[in-house]
Amino acid sequence: QVQLQxxxxxxxxxxxxxxxxxTVSGGSIYNNYWTWIRQPAGKGLEWIxxxxxxxxxxxxxxxxxxxxMSVDTSNNQFSLKLSSVTAADTAVYYCARExxxxxxxxxxxxxxxxxxxxxxx
Amino acid sequence: xxxxxxSPSSLSASVGDRVTITCRASQxxxxxxxxxxxxxxxxxxxxxxxxxxxxxxVPSKFSGSGSGTEFTLTISNLQPEDFATYYCHQYIGYxxxxxxxxxxxxx
Numbered sequence: 322q323v324q325l326q327x328x329x330x331x332x333x334x335x336x337x338x339x340x341x342x343x344t345v346s347g348g349s350i351y352n353n354y355w356t357w358i359r360q361p362a363g364k365g366l367e368w369i370x371x372x373x374x375x376x377x378x379x380x381x382x383x384x385x386x387x388x389x390m391s392v393d394t395s396n397n398q399f400s401l402k403l404s405s406v407t408a409a410d411t412a413v414y415y416c417a418r419e420x421x422x423x424x425x426x427x428x429x430x431x432x433x434x435x436x437x438x439x440x441x442x
Numbered sequence: 443x444x445x446x447x448x449s450p451s452s453l454s455a456s457v458g459d460r461v462t463i464t465c466r467a468s469q470x471x472x473x474x475x476x477x478x479x480x481x482x483x484x485x486x487x488x489x490x491x492x493x494x495x496x497x498x499x500v501p502s503k504f505s506g507s508g509s510g511t512e513f514t515l516t517i518s519n520l521q522p523e524d525f526a527t528y529y530c531h532q533y534i535g536y537x538x539x540x541x542x543x544x545x546x547x548x549x
Contacts, residue, residue: 365529365540365541365542365543366478366486366529366531366540367540368537368538368539368540379536381537382537383537415485415486422474422491422492422495423492424474424492426474426533426534427533428474428476428488428491428492428533429476429478429488429491429531429533430488430491430497431488432485432486432487432488433485434484434485435485
């Protein structure tokens with residue numbers, strides 16, 4: 322069973338860049354799709370984007386201009402950067418693994434424990 | 443974006459009850475629908491994908507059905523560990539989107 326662990330700064334100032342890393346253990350980062358999801362306190366879930374080990378990625382159009390994702394295969398990690406943050410970006414950020422279903426659509430199979438990022442001066 | 447609407451937003455039930463949660467999509471999504479369970483302060487847990495397929499290790503007391511725009515999650519023989527918030531999620535549209543959640547509380 323793959324395990325995912327998010328890490329990164331928990332406090333980011335407005336207009337700065339949020340940076341998070343997800344470490345994958347118990348499985349390979351190769352040939353898998355990795356995704357980021359966030360959840361503001363007391364609210365619902367928002368899909369941020371996904372990346373595959375080759376580095377190809379796509380992201381939510383609502384965030385695309387501010388999102389950057391990367392993969393570090395040597396350390397079995399993938400990362401998220403979100404630029405020009407505001408208080409609205411305060412949330413618990415989750416990394417997750419996606420798998421193909423029988424029709425080759427990607428569904429979320431496993432989740433990291435999440436990490437709270439607060440945007441405040 | 444495809445909007446996902448869950449009903450009810452909350453419900454109260456007793457141990458041993460059977461409960462059903464409904465999720466409606468703003469447009470047809472075939473069966474590309476997943477369900478998650480989330481307990482307070484914890485990460486979501488994947489329960490079901492492709493509308494009715496249980497994730498590994500998920501007990502058969504959870505079942506999902508539906509296709510197109512209307513889906514249901516049924517939980518049989520509700521136990522204390524089942525009291526949580528449940529989310530539906532469509533993964534055919536871009537971007538993927540989630541329902542607003544249904545909180546299942548103890549009566």
